[in-house]
Amino acid sequence: MLHKRIHIKVFLLAAFSFLSVSLFAEATIAEGKSLFKANCAQCHAKDMKSKLTGPALGGVEERWSDYPREDLYSWVRNSQKMISEGHPRAVELWNEWTPTVMNNFPNLTDEQIDGMLLYINDAYVNGGKKKGGDGEVVVGTDKSDDGSNSMFYVFLLAILGLLAVILARIVSNLNHMADEKEGKAVGRRATLVEQLLSPKVIGFVLFALILIGGYTTVNNAIDLGRQQGYAPEQPIKFSHVTHAGIQKIDCQYCHDGARRSKHSVIPATNTCMNCHTAVKVGSKYGTGELTKIYASAGWNPNTGKYFEDNVSYEAKEEEYKKWIKENFVAAKPEASDKSIDAEVTNQWNAIAGHLGKPIEWTKIHNLPDHAYFNHAQHVAVGKVECQTCHGPVEEMEVVQQYAPLSMGWCINCHRQTNVQFADNPYYDSYEAYHDQLKDVKSGRTGVTVEEIGGLECQKCHY
Ligand code: HEC
Ligand code: HEC
Ligand code: HEC
Ligand code: HEC
Ligand code: HEC
Ligand code: HEC
Numbered sequence: 001m002l003h004k005r006i007h008i009k010v011f012l013l014a015a016f017s018f019l020s021v022s023l024f025a026e027a028t029i030a031e032g033k034s035l036f037k038a039n040c041a042q043c044h045a046k047d048m049k050s051k052l053t054g055p056a057l058g059g060v061e062e063r064w065s066d067y068p069r070e071d072l073y074s075w076v077r078n079s080q081k082m083i084s085e086g087h088p089r090a091v092e093l094w095n096e097w098t099p100t101v102m103n104n105f106p107n108l109t110d111e112q113i114d115g116m117l118l119y120i121n122d123a124y125v126n127g128g129k130k131k132g133g134d135g136e137v138v139v140g141t142d143k144s145d146d147g148s149n150s151m152f153y154v155f156l157l158a159i160l161g162l163l164a165v166i167l168a169r170i171v172s173n174l175n176h177m178a179d180e181k182e183g184k185a186v187g188r189r190a191t192l193v194e195q196l197l198s199p200k201v202i203g204f205v206l207f208a209l210i211l212i213g214g215y216t217t218v219n220n221a222i223d224l225g226r227q228q229g230y231a232p233e234q235p236i237k238f239s240h241v242t243h244a245g246i247q248k249i250d251c252q253y254c255h256d257g258a259r260r261s262k263h264s265v266i267p268a269t270n271t272c273m274n275c276h277t278a279v280k281v282g283s284k285y286g287t288g289e290l291t292k293i294y295a296s297a298g299w300n301p302n303t304g305k306y307f308e309d310n311v312s313y314e315a316k317e318e319e320y321k322k323w324i325k326e327n328f329v330a331a332k333p334e335a336s337d338k339s340i341d342a343e344v345t346n347q348w349n350a351i352a353g354h355l356g357k358p359i360e361w362t363k364i365h366n367l368p369d370h371a372y373f374n375h376a377q378h379v380a381v382g383k384v385e386c387q388t389c390h391g392p393v394e395e396m397e398v399v400q401q402y403a404p405l406s407m408g409w410c411i412n413c414h415r416q417t418n419v420q421f422a423d424n425p426y427y428d429s430y431e432a433y434h435d436q437l438k439d440v441k442s443g444r445t446g447v448t449v450e451e452i453g454g455l456e457c458q459k460c461h462y
Contacts, residue, residue: 032115058124
């Protein structure tokens with residue numbers, strides 16, 4: 001016997017709360033992912049299966065399952081402390097990975113670490129297949145793995161909605177029958193359409209739609225214009241592996257703006273010419289790529305001189321073709337006349353567009369106009385390494401955007417990083433901090449960017 005009326009609301013509510021729980025789980029994984037990328041990915045591989053500077057993190061919770069969960073939190077916050085205290089797992093790790101020291105993350109909360117562990121597990125179990133294997137560079141916007149589950153939720157929502165309607169209908173029938181049996185006066189029973197169009201149901205559906213809509217809009221808007229992993233093809237196959245890696249040319253030799261100005265600046269053709277008037281034929285592309293630089297600079301590799309102003313296009317074309325042909329024949333003495341002609345035409349076609357024009361490099365990093373970022377402040381004053389923000393560029397054949405460049409990324413680092421406090425006269429005015437630093441009892445070991453106002457909106461926004 002049914003005593004109470006069961007309301008359609010209960011079912012809708014159940015369906016909705018199930019949905020929101022799923023969305024919530026997604027949100028923490030997504031949050032864990034961005035925290036991981038900003039803080040851990042430089043040392044721990046994103047596939048969670050291969051070793052990098054640090055161990056593969058897949059299955060890490062199992063390896064720590066003999067200890068309280070708090071131990072794993074304290075490891076992430078301060079691993080060296082646990083090692084010196086003799087924690088068995090910490091010591092085991094240290095013995096394997098000495099002398100590489102993991103960074104400390106004292107400001108991460110339990111929830112944030114949980115989020116990262118969720119993401120680690122998700123990437124370990126589901127992620128490996130979708131992306132390339134060990135160490136493969138992921139090119140593109142790298143968003144594909146975020147949206148893959150959304151179809152599933154839409155489907156689930158549809159099924160749950162249908163179920164709710166059917167159940168509500170059954171309940172309403174039962175209630176109606178019960179009322180009749182109890183001899184209550186019953187009017188005409190509301191039809192399905194009337195029930196669905198009742199103000200309560202409409203109100204509820206609207207509420208749910210606004211919530212879901214708001215969630216997805218905000219989520220997508222945050223990603224708008226972001227391009228982590230972006231690695232466009234460049235007009236010249238310039239390699240940071242060759243120059244910064246093998247040849248060990250200092251980053252600032254080419255990007256000399258980084259030390260003294262807002263922008264790092266891509267080097268002008270003249271900088272390339274400092275070396276490439278001597279290094280004229282490359283080991284990989286022969287004359288193919290380097291001649292583009294000469295065309296841009298208006299330099300004649302046959303004579304080793306810049307062209308005079310009055311030299312015609314045709315005369316220049318002839319000189320470059322001669323250069324390409326001689327080097328090709330020298331490299332491949334057995335080549336037929338036909339293949340020589342084909343090679344010369346091919347190379348010239350790729351080079352001609354650069355004649356007398358600056359090289360148009362495609363910009364990879366792009367902050368929106370409303371955000372203010374200054375290289376000199378970070379490189380010269382803050383002494384932050386290029387690689388902290390740009391990753392191991394010297395290992396990148398094609399440069400890719402390493403960091404998300406999101407506001408959260410800037411803020412996180414400002415919370416965790418100390419400024420060069422002692423040796424910067426600019427900070428002399430912060431007497432309280434100086435006094436605390438001198439006083440061992442105060443527990444202060446440094447001053448973070450946050451503490452000098454690095455989280456104030458107007459510092460980063462015009
Ligand atoms: C500078 C490189 C570096 C960074 C950054 C880094 N780690 Fe590590 N991590 C290591 C190394 C190296 C080890 C191995 C132990 C050691 O030598 O300290 C390790 C070990 C670990 C372990 C233990 C793994 C196991 O199998 O028990 C966990 C968990 C871990 N790191 C999580 C993180 C998280 C989470 C982050 C980001 C918040 C992070 N690490 C950032 C280098 C790093
Ligand atoms: C021989 C000159 C040279 C050296 C040395 C060099 N770079 Fe570059 N860098 C370039 C050129 C040219 C480009 C533009 C083409 C490209 O993206 O590959 C570039 C592009 C970049 C970009 C992407 C800029 C954008 O468009 O957003 C970054 C980041 C970068 N370099 C960082 C570094 C770092 C870090 C080092 C040192 C490890 C370094 N570079 C060493 C010449 C150099
Ligand atoms: C604190 C983080 C950080 C550090 C450290 C850093 N960069 Fe950058 N870099 C950025 C950001 C953010 C941008 C995007 C700037 C923009 O779009 O206005 C950028 C852009 C660039 C560009 C593209 C041109 C430009 O200036 O917009 C080059 C090249 C570059 N960085 C090279 C370097 C080199 C070389 C170093 C080390 C000497 C370095 N960066 C250090 C964050 C950093
Ligand atoms: C400090 C010296 C130096 C500077 C500056 C320099 N390069 Fe190079 N570059 C080299 C050396 C050395 C090689 C290796 C030559 C080889 O064996 O392939 C090289 C190789 C190359 C190659 C590969 C050629 C091939 O076929 O393998 C290209 C392309 C190139 N440089 C472009 C540039 C550009 C563009 C610039 C300016 C942004 C530049 N280089 C600045 C020294 C320099
Ligand atoms: C890897 C760490 C790191 C990242 C990432 C980073 N910063 Fe910073 N930032 C610093 C440090 C360290 C300083 C302190 C430099 C100094 O002593 O003045 C600083 C200082 C600043 C300041 C001056 C603050 C003040 O109070 O004078 C601004 C503005 C700033 N950063 C903007 C940005 C923006 C915008 C981004 C993101 C696009 C960013 N930073 C990302 C480390 C970082
Ligand atoms: C350390 C630097 C920094 C500080 C401090 C900072 N922002 Fe931002 N903010 C950024 C950067 C960088 C972006 C661009 C992020 C992107 O392109 O996704 C941004 C983007 C935004 C956006 C656009 C929405 C978005 O996520 O792209 C808003 C709104 C915003 N900030 C508001 C604020 C407010 C309000 C404050 C003060 C409470 C603040 N910001 C402090 C660096 C900062």
